[in-house]
Amino acid sequence: MWFWIIVAIVIIAVIAYLAATYNRLVKANVAIDEGYSQIEVQLKRRADLIPNLVSTVKGYAAHESGTLEKVTAAREASQSASGLQQVSAADGALTQALRGLLAVAEAYPDLKASANFLSLQEELSSTENKIAFARQYYNDSVRSLNTAIVTIPSKFFVGIAGVHAREFYVVPDAADRNAPTVQF
């Protein structure tokens, strides 16, 4: 009697352990998809803020049209990008163009003092932070899945769970990685 109870407990424990391992892989995979969709949401938010920013800057600094056009072009490129590599490349290019625009804005005290510009600046720098954090969450999730895929015991469940190693979201521009603390 006792023997069978112990056998049953051991079998249940083993099944629970295997199920937990399988679930961890599936959950890690879902977390990656969620992380990616958050990046997309924030990139879209930034793209939505840009026309407003461009028109505000134009009002005070009309002859900076070259910088403004760069931003508009980078925004358009980012909206037609698809697939992780294109999206991340366009993301990096747009970040660069925006930095250029905000650096130009430094030279116009009236612009810098306008309430509209200040609130846009806060929204834009917060969105930049959100993109960075969404990226960090995504890459952390990718790292934990990719580690689980090559380590025991989760390694044996890769086939059943239908997961595969995922791609990191790499910011292509080296300058962008070196300057994460730029204050807009």
Add this chain to the structure above:
Amino acid sequence: MALEFRAQQSANRRKTWLLLGLMFIALIAVIWAVGTIFHFGGLWLFPMAVGISLIGVWVSYWNSDTLVLTMTGARLIGHDDAPQLYNLVEEVALAAGIPMPRVAIVDDPAPNAFATGRDPDHAVIAFTSGILQVMDREQLQGVAAHELAHVANRDTLVMAVAATTAGLLAIVADMGLRATLFSRRGSDNNPVAQILALVAIVLAPLAALLLRAAISRKRESLADATAVQFTRNPTGLRRALETLAADTTVVRHTSNAVAHVWIESPLDGKNKSMFDTHPPLSQRINLLRAMEGLPPSPS
């Protein structure tokens, strides 16, 4: 900084479970002690104890958001009421991978903040009006990260369990003590067991309080480490704690029931004590300084 915060996280988690385990053992010991003194104890005391415990956990944990909001007089805000604050909470929520919590402001000049709620879907994060005045964006982001770390680590649940176990121990021990003092029912029992039981009854509630405070301190350290995991920036939180250390005002809505939820404890005294709900600010600051690669603070 490397991955130091991860090592600290797992050490703090292990210690939490150890302390919760110790509290449970203390509870069993008191029930045994009460049972030894009255012959009939064991059978009915335990289910009753568990019953009280479950009700306590359920009420304080399930309604923690509304309860604490009412007790502290916090009012909920939206994006347009305080865009910068709302934005930076949103940033940290993204870093933590949890849903956007509700944001509230407590009208109180003392700089402080707290988070509560039964799970990440019902979380509330609150800031005093004082903290919004004395801290810059980076510091507030550190504070938000500390608070959302409590949410992500389910500390409302951990502390509800700890508080209920401690309270329950006190009730059972009190019942046992009264029964021992006012009845001679157990006089024919083994005297050694009687004395041991009495000692257990007297000491257990005290031990429970100490363990509860110790668990709270571990969760605070864990939240600091998790905050760094979210922002990858120990500097913001460290600077925020330094501002709190320099400040001497204390939040007005101080009560035992909500003391442990604040980032800086409103009740802990100047000197370090085993009953403190938070580790000393200087110790927390130095741990963060170590993550930044800085030497310990001289003061």
